[in-house]
Amino acid sequence: MDKLQISGGVALRGEIAISGAKNAALPLLCAALLTREPVTFTNVPHLNDIGTMLKLLAQMGVKVTREATHDAGNGMGKVPGGSSEAVQGKQGAGDTVTLDASALDNPVAPYELVKTMRAAILVLGPLVARTGEAKVSLPGGCAIGARPVDQHIKGLAAMGAEIAVEHGYVHAKASRLKGARIFTDMVTVTGTENLMMAACLAEGETVIENAAREPEVVDLATCLNAMGARVSGAGGDVIRIQGVPALHGATHRVMPDRIETGTYLCAAAATGGDVRLTGTSSAYLDALIDKLMDSGCEVAAEREAIRLKAPARLNAVSLRTAPYPAFPTDMQAQFMAINTVAEGTAVIRETIFENRFMHAVELIRLGADIKIDGNTAFVTGVARLEGANVMATDLRASASLVIAGLVAQGDTVIERIYHLDRGYEALDQKLTALGARVVRLK
């Protein structure tokens, strides 16, 4: 299993391009299930999770064509049922994926694929809306929390779907879904996306209240409307969808990855660096940029780029995670890492997931001073971290270990980096381009 070795102590400098967003691309690919016509996506990141989603769709009878712009070295070369790739073009241009679901004949998401990627639940709404039936494996637990999908099921039932959960699978049936008023008990990102997609082909109007306001939800709504849907209010906490009989094909560019952007900004901040990130926008990152400026960084936003210049030593900054537009839980671990070497003590409250401090014990192995009390972490900055062997437990936890490894004196070796490849495109190459000393060990 691959490991990543980082020789720390280098300030990151230079410019890299940000990739398309994993958490936008995953629901977008599922939206193609809603129409018989081809849908083309550009700026699709070259990630393991995208490969898994394409495999899932292909085994349902979707014709998948992907033109890769470069080989990210994570072996995601071939897609079943798709044409062979043309491996050329510049870094960060993203893949172009065309999905043709006209011959959708197997509305099933098997456990073998769903267990590796929870986002597979996003096929449930589109499948039952388009074909009248779906059999989707329940995702099961995850390192960061129980993560049930009861709100997805509750919403589809409100739209008239007959739902049974048997042998670990959700079976959903409906001759045609009906519009409904749905109030989700908590803000759920993929829950909102699943129900919004299903409602596009329902009879009548659906209103989703307490909806997620994440930019990825807006990106999905933009694509659905380009396919002929009638979605309004995305980005707010009340979304209205007027159902239509059918959707048509479209071409959509996946939005930039705000979490990848935030991760590299934190890496530059922690190492005392100066970086410019292109192909991204500060529009989705207000909460994070505020905190980075509070820590003493200079942040300059351009139309499609962000530059960050870090001070010699950061100030400790406290935060509380919450649904968008508040501070994203997917940046909590990375921000904990930068606070480990900041001046002072930071208080970090995690309010979204019940078990999202797994990285803290690994950061302590590198010499960090962190105390955990329930969903609150107290991080007191130390003068320096020391390299050691550490273990990645989930995607964003592994990103925080990368940041700490870049700061630490000596070598840090991160094990189980397959977690990283799920959500960061060509991370080794991008860090090397910024001057970091990283080696992937087999």
Ligand code: EPZ
């Ligand atoms: C999305 O997960 C993201 N994944 C996550 O990113 C992100 O951490 C999360 O939103 C929160 O921002 C994708 O978009 C693919 P939720 P999702 O439903 O939709 C509870 C990453 O690192 N809940 O908004 O699964 C749930 O347990 C990943 O890229 C229910 O109880 O998260 C959690 O406590 C990790 N019942 C809270 O709501 C439900 O039916 C929010 O979860 C649904 C959710």
